[in-house]
Amino acid sequence: MHALRGQSWQIHIRRCGPGGVPGGVIGGDVGGTGPGLSDEPLRVGGDVKAPQLTNRVDLLDTEVSEFDRMIRVNLRGTFFLTRAAAKRMIAESADRPGRSIVTITSANALMISPEKGGYCVAKAGLSMATQLFAVRLAEHAIPVFEIRPGLIITEMSAPVRQRYGELIEKGSLTPIRRWGMPEEVGKTVVSLATGALPYTIGQVINVDGGLLSFRL
Numbered sequence: 001m002h003a004l005r006g007q008s009w010q011i012h013i014r015r016c017g018p019g020g021v022p023g024g025v026i027g028g029d030v031g032g033t034g035p036g037l038s039d040e041p042l043r044v045g046g047d048v049k050a051p052q053l054t055n056r057v058d059l060l061d062t063e064v065s066e067f068d069r070m071i072r073v074n075l076r077g078t079f080f081l082t083r084a085a086a087k088r089m090i091a092e093s094a095d096r097p098g099r100s101i102v103t104i105t106s107a108n109a110l111m112i113s114p115e116k117g118g119y120c121v122a123k124a125g126l127s128m129a130t131q132l133f134a135v136r137l138a139e140h141a142i143p144v145f146e147i148r149p150g151l152i153i154t155e156m157s158a159p160v161r162q163r164y165g166e167l168i169e170k171g172s173l174t175p176i177r178r179w180g181m182p183e184e185v186g187k188t189v190v191s192l193a194t195g196a197l198p199y200t201i202g203q204v205i206n207v208d209g210g211l212l213s214f215r216l
Contacts (some may be wrong), residue, residue, distance in 0.1 A: 055116070066178070067118040078129070100144070102130065131202050148207070
């Protein structure tokens with residue numbers, strides 16, 4: 001699930017094809033109050049969810065509507081999409097390889113950013129939801145993982161690129177003194193989704209250049 005910011009989801013699906021990654025869309029509204037997921041048959045191999053919707057505003061100026069929107073997209077939608085994907089996987093043969101669920105949260109699931117209050121709350125909740133599904137689905141041999149990206153060069157990080165860039169170069173934020181790239185998150189997803197950790201569930205993988213490392 002991804003906040004497309006007005007772009008068509010068909011564009012994003014087409015981008016997956018040339019890279020050799022099979023993609024599909026389950027129709028329905030899992031974040032709001034509209035119709036639920038489609039009942040059409042769909043083979044679910046691995047489910048990767050990267051909800052990314054944020055808005056920078058002072059915590060004390062947070063509007064109820066904006067907070068609710070953050071929760072709908074970044075938490076509620078992902079929770080029920082995970083539930084739907086899990087049920088479809090359970091209905092399939094347990095012997096089929098490649099069944100896994102990877103949720104992409106954020107370093108803000110742990111780090112405090114008062115100007116992104118709703119986003120932080122949603123990501124922290126999504127982190128717990130991932131743990132819940134990991135335990136619940138273990139008996140069905142469906143591993144569930146969480147990836148927490150740090151400072152990655154994306155559209156969403158553009159407003160703070162200069163502000164954080166200087167700190168990154170000095171080593172004040174990350175031991176690895178550069179921004180992360182989206183493909184580095186992608187490589188981590190591939191390793192988890194292809195069974196690289198068969199006897200592991202619920203692990204949090206930080207793709208953050210050391211941003212979340214405790215240092216003196």
